[in-house]
Amino acid sequence: MRRQFVNDPADLVNEALEGFEAAQRGRIRWNRDPSYVVRADSGRRRGKVALVSGGGSGHEPLHVGYVGPGMLDAAVPGAVFASPTAIQIQAASRAADSGGGVVHIVKNYTGDVLNFRIAAELLEDDGIRAEAVFVDDDVASDTGDGEGPGRRGTAAVIAVEKLCGAAAERGDDLDEIVALGRRITSGARTFSVALAAGAHPGQGRPSFDLADDEIEFGVGIHGERARQRHPFAPVRDLVPEMVDRVRDPLGLGRGEHVIAIVNGLGSTHDLELYAIHRELVQVLAKEGIVIDRALVGTYLTSLDMAGCSITLIRSDDDLVDLWDAPVSTPALTW
Amino acid sequence: MRRQFVNDPADLVNEALEGFEAAQRGRIRWNRDPSYVVRADSGRRRGKVALVSGGGSGHEPLHVGYVGPGMLDAAVPGAVFASPTAIQIQAASRAADSGGGVVHIVKNYTGDVLNFRIAAELLEDDGIRAEAVFVDDDVASDTGDGEGPGRRGTAAVIAVEKLCGAAAERGDDLDEIVALGRRITSGARTFSVALAAGAHPGQGRPSFDLADDEIEFGVGIHGERARQRHPFAPVRDLVPEMVDRVRDPLGLGRGEHVIAIVNGLGSTHDLELYAIHRELVQVLAKEGIVIDRALVGTYLTSLDMAGCSITLIRSDDDLVDLWDAPVSTPALTW
Amino acid sequence: MTTGFTPAQTSQWVDGFIATVERAEPELTDLDRRSGDGDFGTNMTTALRRTRDALVRNPPRDLGDPFETMSTTFLSYSGGTSGPLFGMWFREFAKAARGGEEFGVGELTEATANGLATIQRLGSAKVGDRTMVDAIAPAAEALERARSDGADLAGAVDAALEAAQRGAKGTSELLGRKGRSSYVGEAALGAADPGALTIALFFQAARVVVGRRSG
Amino acid sequence: MTTGFTPAQTSQWVDGFIATVERAEPELTDLDRRSGDGDFGTNMTTALRRTRDALVRNPPRDLGDPFETMSTTFLSYSGGTSGPLFGMWFREFAKAARGGEEFGVGELTEATANGLATIQRLGSAKVGDRTMVDAIAPAAEALERARSDGADLAGAVDAALEAAQRGAKGTSELLGRKGRSSYVGEAALGAADPGALTIALFFQAARVVVGRRSG
Numbered sequence A, B: 001m002r003r004q005f006v007n008d009p010a011d012l013v014n015e016a017l018e019g020f021e022a023a024q025r026g027r028i029r030w031n032r033d034p035s036y037v038v039r040a041d042s043g044r045r046r047g048k049v050a051l052v053s054g055g056g057s058g059h060e061p062l063h064v065g066y067v068g069p070g071m072l073d074a075a076v077p078g079a080v081f082a083s084p085t086a087i088q089i090q091a092a093s094r095a096a097d098s099g100g101g102v103v104h105i106v107k108n109y110t111g112d113v114l115n116f117r118i119a120a121e122l123l124e125d126d127g128i129r130a131e132a133v134f135v136d137d138d139v140a141s142d143t144g145d146g147e148g149p150g151r152r153g154t155a156a157v158i159a160v161e162k163l164c165g166a167a168a169e170r171g172d173d174l175d176e177i178v179a180l181g182r183r184i185t186s187g188a189r190t191f192s193v194a195l196a197a198g199a200h201p202g203q204g205r206p207s208f209d210l211a212d213d214e215i216e217f218g219v220g221i222h223g224e225r226a227r228q229r230h231p232f233a234p235v236r237d238l239v240p241e242m243v244d245r246v247r248d249p250l251g252l253g254r255g256e257h258v259i260a261i262v263n264g265l266g267s268t269h270d271l272e273l274y275a276i277h278r279e280l281v282q283v284l285a286k287e288g289i290v291i292d293r294a295l296v297g298t299y300l301t302s303l304d305m306a307g308c309s310i311t312l313i314r315s316d317d318d319l320v321d322l323w324d325a326p327v328s329t330p331a332l333t334w
Numbered sequence C, D: 001m002t003t004g005f006t007p008a009q010t011s012q013w014v015d016g017f018i019a020t021v022e023r024a025e026p027e028l029t030d031l032d033r034r035s036g037d038g039d040f041g042t043n044m045t046t047a048l049r050r051t052r053d054a055l056v057r058n059p060p061r062d063l064g065d066p067f068e069t070m071s072t073t074f075l076s077y078s079g080g081t082s083g084p085l086f087g088m089w090f091r092e093f094a095k096a097a098r099g100g101e102e103f104g105v106g107e108l109t110e111a112t113a114n115g116l117a118t119i120q121r122l123g124s125a126k127v128g129d130r131t132m133v134d135a136i137a138p139a140a141e142a143l144e145r146a147r148s149d150g151a152d153l154a155g156a157v158d159a160a161l162e163a164a165q166r167g168a169k170g171t172s173e174l175l176g177r178k179g180r181s182s183y184v185g186e187a188a189l190g191a192a193d194p195g196a197l198t199i200a201l202f203f204q205a206a207r208v209v210v211g212r213r214s215g
């Protein structure tokens, strides 16, 4: 039986957002209804393209933790693992817009895609241009047949938000940022594994059970099981296999450069994440792939899942500059 | 059965430190033997007092995540939940010293106290002055009789490292920083609770079991059980009780100011931590206690324990200035 | 002969739709249980209850207000796939009605055609994919025909209702190709698509209002 | 009559100590199991094995080097409470010996007295608290007495050994007041404190060297 620190689980997201706003001391404003989180200084710099992302809650610090200078202008949280509504997205986009239009950064899930698309149509009537970057980096959901909802979106969205955020700060226009976001996405792939599923707030059981000697291999971030199970193995065996999955579809070869994200999916400890990163460094070094930049930590969760993902993003000098540009948000600052 | 992403559990700490160093891209250097982590630019500013902390591993991001400008100059990691040795501490302190002497920030546990004290004696022979600030904020371990090892050290150490780090940056001398650290500590208390214990790397079972309807009330950060169990309760009931425990020994009254830390002990989700912070804000508002600054997140862990702690630190204008001063470390930056 | 719904009547239409769907909730939920995840009825009634509340708080003043309110409520509060699609469906009715005096055959035909286009653009379902499109598309065709035939309002509504009902019933023989029913395959055969049925209930509510006036 | 340990003899003393403790490991571990957490023997032998390795890699050149090496190894690698305390204990022997030609009664007395002071400063255990102090304190007293009585090296070592052994044995009747044995209370009665016994083994190793030479 898993338990959480909650009152009524149905109130958790709103109570958390209220606490989140209080902790940010005025740097960020939470609008309760429709619910969205926005930079307190948003709209100040006329003409800056606004970046808005969102999706189900339960993935914190994603997305609300990435609102701030150098990254998102607004984030739109849905219920746990459920898309925000089009009206929330529309309201957040209106609040974030400074006249330069809005870029929606959307993880590729049916509900999110639908609601962000609708919001864009509503915004058109408001005279605000909104264009979407759909992030679909999860190789485990690649059916290869072009049918169905396509690859899911996962940790690459952090890089898209960071890099496009930096581009918006430096004054890139809407079309440039959308093109950048799509370029990053097309060069990004992620593979996720889990040792234990997370448990929904208020629910006693994790969303699936796993035998002691199994790893969920290619897991999703909403409690979806993977298509494959893998025998439990030390990270020195696991990481090379994960790297294979992401490197092959990208066609990464010797001498090429990447930005790497080693992400914990909830309850995986920093000690483990850093040990995984060590393996990643060794595997890529052996293959002659250069890590330009790395982010190692808990940046996108699936509640308290014990799991991790490895993301590789094809990199170049422009992306490295954007990566290094200052960012100042609750969950990512440099 | 709990499992982790590891190779040989005995190698985990060193492998993690290697990965950690790689991810920091030269801002931080890990010395393998004796093991310590040090700012790459340490020793550059002659005369700056060096801040060194350390303790058992398994509490990450504490302490290695707090090495950097505005906070620690070096951190000394022991094995999981075991003190670093005196020789490690001596070596780290030598590497960190810039001629201004060294302040040791030490959580109050027998092993840590012993080894840091010994290190200070060894350093004396090296001609380096080292003074310790022992942090003992955990009210649950207060026997009140002045006997035994005294109150344990826990999350207040983050504030001591941050605030003393800022004081060192602005040029305070060793005696001033030690006095500051002791002043912060004497005005700081923490209370911790857990819904589930963490599991040692490679060990199948958490360090204790808990019935579904129980909360470990006053838990330690090394898998020690609490002296009390508490019936499972919503955070609206739990938080006021936790606040009572920390406020009473501090004698905090209406109109007084605090810095608050709401800390996750491992697998507690940000949604929960922010919901807890919301309750804290409400309780303190009702009592007329002013929160000058708040830190809400996972800053000191006990492996993957499902738990949280609330720390209150008596605050004033000087502490707020030091709190707001820039800090740039892997785990805390603003 | 009626020429169009008055503002009072668009209100009655929406009120009637809400009541009908609430009565059908258990049946709709059951159908979604057989072909999806069983939350269709809840998704609908949650949003519709909020529509009712909103209409009480801000009584409609314009011909299009009842549709507008319903659209916003669905777009604001509905979680499922059908919710935002219905929100955009009602929005086309609001647009066609906005500022007008009467909601006639022309407006009805236009709203239905635009609703179909919007839902297909957003959800990319084709006829035969076992979705609400299987009710909307025949209704849109029937309305185009009624309009070019010069049918009166009652005749046009009757034609749309009949076509939507036929389309909705027909979904029980279809294999799902969009939405959750695409995951359950043959298991859904024999059960109609709840989204398509709800479209038919929408035209049925219109029929009741038209009948009431002409009767 | 011997005046002091030569550099070769301090080496023999340390080597002998390592061997004795390794032989006694099961017994020491068992005693720690009865009064603590059962890791005493491992804590000792891990550090002592590293001392042996370090002495092979860097053979002692100075009278104090064997103690110095053992001190550093204990301070570098031992996890338990006893490890760093022993590290500081050996360090006083290294300090007293450093640079000298012989380790005589004066040095022995001084090192033991300083070791006692250091261990009490660091661990704040008093005589009777059931720790290594219960072996060190009587040894220190015995050495003071031997020195003022003008005893020779063998006599002084004998006196220290006898006092340490008596103190160590006596701990089996004491209730723990420092370290882990303070948690187990009466359960430890009848078992001697392993830290105190190890101090006795240290003097016993000295006795063997002195005996060998004088014998």
Ligand SMILES: Nc1ncnc2c1ncn2[C@@H]1O[C@H](COP(=O)(O)OP(=O)(O)O)[C@@H](O)[C@H]1O
Residues within 6 Å of the ligand: C032, C036, C037, C038, C039, C040, C043, C079, C080, C081, C082, C083, C085, C119, C123, C124, C125, C130, C131, C132, C133, C178, C179, C180, C193, C194, C195, C196
């Ligand atoms: N792509 C689509 N286009 C149009 N209608 C769809 C589509 N996908 C699903 N639907 C409709 O949505 C209904 C299911 O709605 P609902 O239960 O609210 O959504 P969910 O499947 O997300 O639980 C189906 O009966 C179908 O009519």
Ligand SMILES: Nc1ncnc2c1ncn2[C@@H]1O[C@H](COP(=O)(O)OP(=O)(O)O)[C@@H](O)[C@H]1O
Residues within 6 Å of the ligand: D032, D036, D037, D038, D039, D040, D043, D079, D080, D081, D082, D083, D085, D119, D123, D124, D125, D130, D131, D132, D133, D178, D179, D180, D193, D194, D195, D196
């Ligand atoms: N405060 C103290 N001062 C001196 N010696 C102590 C003290 N606490 C413990 N000891 C000694 O340490 C020994 C236990 O060592 P060890 O097993 O390595 O430590 P731990 O109790 O941490 O496992 C005891 O037998 C006792 O002689």
Ligand SMILES: [Mg+2]
Residues within 6 Å of the ligand: C032, C036, C037, C038, C039, C040, C080, C180
């Ligand atoms: Mg459904």
Ligand SMILES: [Mg+2]
Residues within 6 Å of the ligand: C037, C039, C080, C081
């Ligand atoms: Mg659903």
Ligand SMILES: [Mg+2]
Residues within 6 Å of the ligand: D032, D036, D037, D038, D039, D040, D080, D180
């Ligand atoms: Mg022991």
Ligand SMILES: [Mg+2]
Residues within 6 Å of the ligand: D037, D039, D079, D080, D081
């Ligand atoms: Mg021990």
